[in-house]
Amino acid sequence: YMRNLQQRNQQDSYSLLTDREKEVLQLLAEGRSNKEVAQLLNLSVYTVETHRTRIMQKLDLHNTAELVLYAVRKKIIPGL
Numbered sequence: 001y002m003r004n005l006q007q008r009n010q011q012d013s014y015s016l017l018t019d020r021e022k023e024v025l026q027l028l029a030e031g032r033s034n035k036e037v038a039q040l041l042n043l044s045v046y047t048v049e050t051h052r053t054r055i056m057q058k059l060d061l062h063n064t065a066e067l068v069l070y071a072v073r074k075k076i077i078p079g080l
Helices: 002-007 010-014 019-029 034-041 045-059 064-073
Strands: none
Touching: 010 045, 019 034, 019 045, 019 064, 034 045, 045 064
C-alpha cells in the first residue's frame, strides 16, 4: 500500500484524504497545535494525532515542515 502511494505524485495523493483529514491538514498547516485542532473540531487530541499520522502516511510526508510546505504548494492555506 505505502509503496503504491509513494509511486503516485502528491497531487493524486491529496484525493486520498477524507474531508476531515483535509480539514485537519489545513488547521495544522496554519500552525495550530493538535490540542487547538481538537478543540476547534470537537475531537479528542488522540483523534487529531491519528488523523495527522494518516495524512502524513498518505502524502508521504515525514515532519511538520513538509506538511506546511505541501499545504502552501497546494494552496490549502487561505490567503497565501
